[in-house]
Structure formats: C-alpha cells, structure tokens
Amino acid sequence: MSTTPQETLDPGSATRVAEHCARLFQETLADRLIAAYLLGSLAHGGFAPAVSDIDLALVLADRRDDDDRIIHRVTRELHGTDPSHRRLSAFWSSLPALRANREDGRFPAVDRLDLKRSGVLLLGEDVRQDVAAPDAGALFDDSVRFALEVLATDSVQDEFHNPVRLAGDIRRCTKAVLLPLRFLYTAATGDPGSTDDAIRHHLAHPAPVAAELVRAATRARHRDPVPAEHLTTLLDTDLVPLYLHYIDSCLVGLTPSDGDLAQGLSRWRAQLVDRHHGRTTGS
Numbered sequence: 001m002s003t004t005p006q007e008t009l010d011p012g013s014a015t016r017v018a019e020h021c022a023r024l025f026q027e028t029l030a031d032r033l034i035a036a037y038l039l040g041s042l043a044h045g046g047f048a049p050a051v052s053d054i055d056l057a058l059v060l061a062d063r064r065d066d067d068d069r070i071i072h073r074v075t076r077e078l079h080g081t082d083p084s085h086r087r088l089s090a091f092w093s094s095l096p097a098l099r100a101n102r103e104d105g106r107f108p109a110v111d112r113l114d115l116k117r118s119g120v121l122l123l124g125e126d127v128r129q130d131v132a133a134p135d136a137g138a139l140f141d142d143s144v145r146f147a148l149e150v151l152a153t154d155s156v157q158d159e160f161h162n163p164v165r166l167a168g169d170i171r172r173c174t175k176a177v178l179l180p181l182r183f184l185y186t187a188a189t190g191d192p193g194s195t196d197d198a199i200r201h202h203l204a205h206p207a208p209v210a211a212e213l214v215r216a217a218t219r220a221r222h223r224d225p226v227p228a229e230h231l232t233t234l235l236d237t238d239l240v241p242l243y244l245h246y247i248d249s250c251l252v253g254l255t256p257s258d259g260d261l262a263q264g265l266s267r268w269r270a271q272l273v274d275r276h277h278g279r280t281t282g283s
Contacts, residue, residue: 007083008049008223014042017084018054022122025058025090028074034095035059035124039111044118046194048221051171054084057115058092059127063104067092071105091115101132109134109142114192136190143183144250144261151179151243152268160243161275163235167228170220176239177210177217180246187253195221209245210238240276244269 022036040055041047093107185198213234
C-alpha cells in the first residue's frame with residue numbers, strides 16, 4: 001500500500017481560489033478591507049500541489065471586537081465549499097498594528113515579514129511599504145509561542161503517538177514533520193524562506209536528526225510517496241526525536257527574560273518523552 005494524497009492543486013488554481021476568497025472577505029468587510037495578499041509558497045515560490053496551504057493575508061483599516069467572529073465565520077464557510085477551499089489559511093490584522101510591528105488579529109511575526117518581503121497584492125491598496133519588519137528576536141519568540149499553542153496540545157501529541165493514522169493523511173503528516181524545520185530555518189537565518197529551503201538547511205547539517213523521515217516527508221510533499229508501512233515505521237521511531245531536537249534547539253536560544261517560553265518548552269519536552277517511553281515499553 002502507498003500513501004497517496006487525496007487531492008492536488010496546481011499554483012494557478014490555488015491562486016484563483018485565493019482570489020475568490022479575497023472577494024468574499026471584501027463583500028463581508030466592505031471598505032474596512034484595505035488590501036488582500038497572497039503569502040507563503042504561492043507568493044515566494046515552492047507551492048507543493050499535494051499539500052501546500054493557500055495563505056491569504058487581510059489588512060484591515062481598524063480593529064473591532066467582532067472581527068474574530070466574522071473572519072472565522074467566513075473562513076468556515078469557505079472551507080465548506082470544496083477540498084480546494086479547505087486549503088485556505090487566513091491571516092489578518094489592522095494596518096495600525098502592522099505599522100507598529102505587532103498583531104491584533106492572527107498575523108504571526110514570520111508571516112508579517114513574509115508580507116513585507118514577498119506579499120502579492122490580490123485586491124485593494126498596496127501598503128507593504130507601511131508594514132514594519134520584525135527583528136530576529138521577535139521571529140524566534142513568536143515561532144516558539146506558536147509551537148506551544150498549536151503543536152504542544154494534547155490532540156496533536158495524540159497524533160504523534162498514532163503513526164498509522166498520521167501516515168494516512170499526507171497533508172497532516174508532512175506538516176507535522178516539516179513545520180519544526182521551518183521554525184529552525186527562520187531562527188537561524190532571519191528569513192521566512194520556503195519549506196524546501198528549510199529541508200535543505202536541515203539536511204546540510206552533519207548527521208541531521210530524523211534525516212530519513214525528513215526525506216520521506218519531502219517525497220510525499222512532492223507527490224512521490226513512500227509505502228505507508230515504511231512511513232509509519234519512520235514516524236514511530238523518528239518523529240518524537242525530531243521534536244526533541246527542535247525543543248532543545250529553542251531552549252538554547254532563549255534568554256533569561258523568556259522564562260515562560262522555557263517553562264512551556266520544558267513541559268512539552270517532558271510530556272513527549274514520557275508518552276513516547278510509555279508507548280514503546282507497552283505501559
């Protein structure tokens with residue numbers, strides 16, 4: 001049995017999906033939507049038809065209390081349209097916040113930098129010249145906070161410890177394996193880069209951690225999947241060590257003022273080790 005993606009999407013079709021999504025957000029937000037941009041691999045290259053998200057950035061004139069509810073509602077409606085629209089990942093913030101190098105919606109530092117450097121305008125007024133570029137410290141801290149909020153949850157850790165299920169979903173599998181490499185690449189270079197950049201950077205190290213798993217995920221990302229049984233074995237043996245490598249690399253980069261991040265990473269590390277040990281010993 002081979003792992004095969006359920007649906008692929010070429011960059012041109014993905015861009016048209018993004019344009020449709022931007023127009024729907026414009027209908028909802030009206031003149032409060034200053035601009036909509038492509039971000040990520042559709043903007044700077046490296047879009048993988050089998051797995052890549054459609055990253056859409058929304059720049060608002062101001063911030064209002066019900067913005068979260070409205071944008072989440074529209075996003076859910078778009079996700080329900082068809083499998084292509086389920087690739088949508090919407091980032092949003094007000095222009096005053098972007099000028100001040102902060103987010104007041106959903107717009108992490110690495111994506112703000114991506115907007116500044118590579119954003120492709122879909123509609124509205126181009127305001128990239130007004131966006132402040134986050135520095136290396138903000139990029140690092142923000143990526144750690146994101147990892148703790150999104151990847152250190154019980155539900156995600158349950159997936160880590162169910163390699164058969166994870167191997168059966170190529171999009172989730174490739175994200176689980178390659179996302180920490182993106183974080184490490186940006187921390188090392190100060191550049192958002194692409195997933196392929198991050199893979200090359202990781203594999204260029206002497207004796208890279210989980211190299212065979214990374215190569216298998218890379219093949220799956222580019223529609224050349226390895227057999228599901230082999231991928232399951234690699235996930236079982238190498239995914240937790242890959243995340244321990246990510247966590248340990250982050251702990252080394254923290255400063256004394258990052259005590260909350262250090263505590264969060266240390267708790268996450270202990271949970272991964274305990275659950276991995278318990279599963280491998282059959283307890």
